[in-house]
Amino acid sequence: MIKLAIKSLLNRRASVLLTVIAIAVSVTLLLAVERTREQVQTNFANTVSGTDLIIGARTSQIQLLLSSVFHIGSMTNNMSWDAFNDIRSRPEVEWAVPISLGDSVGGLPVVATTEDYFKHFRYGSKQSLTFAAGDAFKGEKQVVLGAEAASKLNKKVGDNITIAHGSGGISFSEHDDHPLTVVGILKRTGTPVDQTILTSLTSLEVIHGGESHDKHDHGDSDAHPPAESISAALLGLKAKPLALRLQRQINTYKPEPLTALLPGMTLQELWKTLRVFEQALTVISSMVVLIGLLGMLTIMLASLRERRREMAVLRAVGAGPGTVFGLLVSEALLLTVVGAASGLALLYLLEWSLAGVIQSQTGIVLSFAWPTVAEWWRLGLVVATGFVLSLIPAWRAYRQSLADGLTVKV
Amino acid sequence: MTAVSVRDLSFSWKRNEPATLEIPEWQVQNGETLLLRGPSGSGKSTLLSLLAGINTPQKGELSLFDTPLSKLSGRQRDRFRADNIGYIFQQFNLLPYLSALDNALLACQFSSIRKERIAKAGETPEASAHNMLKRLGLSESQIQQPAHSLSVGQQQRVAAARALLGAPPLLIADEPTSALDAEHRDSFIQLLLELSAKNDTTVIFVTHDAALSRYFDSHVELNDLNKAGVTA
Numbered sequence: 001m002i003k004l005a006i007k008s009l010l011n012r013r014a015s016v017l018l019t020v021i022a023i024a025v026s027v028t029l030l031l032a033v034e035r036t037r038e039q040v041q042t043n044f045a046n047t048v049s050g051t052d053l054i055i056g057a058r059t060s061q062i063q064l065l066l067s068s069v070f071h072i073g074s075m076t077n078n079m080s081w082d083a084f085n086d087i088r089s090r091p092e093v094e095w096a097v098p099i100s101l102g103d104s105v106g107g108l109p110v111v112a113t114t115e116d117y118f119k120h121f122r123y124g125s126k127q128s129l130t131f132a133a134g135d136a137f138k139g140e141k142q143v144v145l146g147a148e149a150a151s152k153l154n155k156k157v158g159d160n161i162t163i164a165h166g167s168g169g170i171s172f173s174e175h176d177d178h179p180l181t182v183v184g185i186l187k188r189t190g191t192p193v194d195q196t197i198l199t200s201l202t203s204l205e206v207i208h209g210g211e212s213h214d215k216h217d218h219g220d221s222d223a224h225p226p227a228e229s230i231s232a233a234l235l236g237l238k239a240k241p242l243a244l245r246l247q248r249q250i251n252t253y254k255p256e257p258l259t260a261l262l263p264g265m266t267l268q269e270l271w272k273t274l275r276v277f278e279q280a281l282t283v284i285s286s287m288v289v290l291i292g293l294l295g296m297l298t299i300m301l302a303s304l305r306e307r308r309r310e311m312a313v314l315r316a317v318g319a320g321p322g323t324v325f326g327l328l329v330s331e332a333l334l335l336t337v338v339g340a341a342s343g344l345a346l347l348y349l350l351e352w353s354l355a356g357v358i359q360s361q362t363g364i365v366l367s368f369a370w371p372t373v374a375e376w377w378r379l380g381l382v383v384a385t386g387f388v389l390s391l392i393p394a395w396r397a398y399r400q401s402l403a404d405g406l407t408v409k410v
Numbered sequence: 411m412t413a414v415s416v417r418d419l420s421f422s423w424k425r426n427e428p429a430t431l432e433i434p435e436w437q438v439q440n441g442e443t444l445l446l447r448g449p450s451g452s453g454k455s456t457l458l459s460l461l462a463g464i465n466t467p468q469k470g471e472l473s474l475f476d477t478p479l480s481k482l483s484g485r486q487r488d489r490f491r492a493d494n495i496g497y498i499f500q501q502f503n504l505l506p507y508l509s510a511l512d513n514a515l516l517a518c519q520f521s522s523i524r525k526e527r528i529a530k531a532g533e534t535p536e537a538s539a540h541n542m543l544k545r546l547g548l549s550e551s552q553i554q555q556p557a558h559s560l561s562v563g564q565q566q567r568v569a570a571a572r573a574l575l576g577a578p579p580l581l582i583a584d585e586p587t588s589a590l591d592a593e594h595r596d597s598f599i600q601l602l603l604e605l606s607a608k609n610d611t612t613v614i615f616v617t618h619d620a621a622l623s624r625y626f627d628s629h630v631e632l633n634d635l636n637k638a639g640v641t642a
Contacts, residue, residue, distance in 0.1 A: 004519075011506065313503060313504065314516075317492060318488055318489065318493070319520055320485055406464055
């Protein structure tokens with residue numbers, strides 16, 4: 001009977017092929033959305049690694065994370081250099097990198113920090129930043145560009161840029177008289193670092209030094225510390241388990257109100273807030289699969305009329321209405337299974353052919369893997385839905401062949 | 411043994427409607443070839459659907475080879491048809507996407523008894539179908555061709571091969587020659603009867619053309635058989 005189903009399908013290969021393609025593409029979409037989500041989540045969790053604590057002035061943990069790691073939003077308060085110095089000198093702290101935010105170039109955030117940033121900052125699976133060209137800044141008036149920033153601003157090593165105050169695209173005050181030289185360009189990381197312009201705290205102080213804005217107080221140039229206050233700091237600890245205790249101590253720091261966060265945990269929390277979009281995507285791709293299967297249903301129902309003679313012939317040679325029913329169900333199952341399998345193949349083909357492009361454009365590394373259990377479940381659900389939908393034309397064919405018997409009046 | 415035995419049969423398509431078919435008594439002997447003639451509307455297709463076991467009479471008895479069809483379940487009647495009845499339609503007998511050979515082999519698809527009968531004759535179903543098609547005048551290449559590429563006459567021959575494959579005791583042909591011209595018609599009937607005779611197959615040949623009666627043992631007018639219109 002399966003042989004009969006296959007031959008019958010081959011006879012209608014044009015519409016059958018279209019149906020299979022529709023199912024395959026929709027299945028590819030369904031799986032691709034899921035895979036992309038997982039990859040994005042992994043990459044998201046990988047934006048910062050190797051950092052045990054992030055500290056800043058008192059604010060919500062998510063806001064501190066957003067501004068210090070993703071450079072989204074701005075910190076309303078700064079923490080003083082004294083506090084930073086105090087925490088840095090604690091015995092459990094192995095390293096501490098200060099960062100100061102608030103300036104921008106062409107809408108891209110400027111991160112003022114120290115050379116230690118290149119030494120200690122890690123992303124992904126503890127990868128450190130590497131240079132595509134040039135090297136880290138050594139002194140004043142030097143900047144290092146993230147990969148994306150370099151291509152957006154169209155700058156290469158040796159070019160000059162000017163920094164504007166404020167983080168908007170259009171700034172009210174540009175520090176035109178203090179051009180900075182690009183000394184290094186980072187390799188792509190797939191993290192917000194790609195978008196940033198890194199410079200030293202002292203460079204920023206020099207730029208701001210001569211000016212007297214009311215609204216900001218990046219400080220005076222006479223102080224020994226490179227800045228009077230900073231936006232946040234990344235901390236590395238000698239022993240990871242100390243992080244929780246130190247976090248509590250910093251959160252209850254007496255001299256000034258501070259917030260400390262564990263990057264991994266806060267990233268998780270942030271991801272949870274994005275779950276709505278993720279679910280919306282899943283719902284949409286499920287709908288697409290349903291549309292693909294409904295297409296199959298339409299084609300099967302439409303073909304029933306012209307297949308009444310076929311059914312009558314089968315009944316004449318002894319097929320019962322149950323056999324007719326089974327024939328249609330197995331046809332639909334065959335279509336969905338082939339469609340789902342092609343969809344899976346298409347997914348791997350796409351991953352294989354686009355992996356290079358995706359990595360260079362977004363930094364997301366696609367890892368080849370067999371379908372996960374969840375993916376098998378999804379495929380199974382697609383086939384099961386196809387099966388359930390096929391009961392409709394099968395039932396109609398059953399009724400039809402009961403009524404028609406051997407005499408088809410078309 | 412009688413091939414067909416009918417007693418006090420009454421059938422209507424819908425309940426509480428006057429009967430379409432009422433046959434007080436009718437018998438067809440085993441091995442007999444019979445021409446059943448009736449104008450359209452005389453209950454021809456109704457009688458055929460009862461004989462094929464698609465429907466069962468509301469009243470009375472209908473037995474084929476001493477098997478009362480009304481005692482069988484729907485599934486059993488399907489089996490019975492597969493094993494015992496070869497059926498030829500007026501036209502559109504074949505699955506267009508199968509080859510002539512595969513169409514003929516459909517007869518064995520639902521019947522293990524037909525396969526056994528072929529095996530007893532010392533043949534495989536494929537060889538038997540192949541021989542049958544050759545006897546009916548199809549060429550080697552036509553045998554392998556998909557059915558839709560054959561002419562109407564050739565399609566009817568394939569249908570005949572399918573109906574006769576595995577030597578069913580009863581052959582029902584529902585106006586199988588109405589789409590053929592006179593010359594093809596006569597040779598088709600002769601071949602059909604010749605092949606049936608070999609297996610002692612009972613033939614019920616339905617037609618509206620009384621001129622064909624010379625080929626058959628007996629000639630029955632359905633209007634004489636069916637009392638439905640008379641008594642109502």
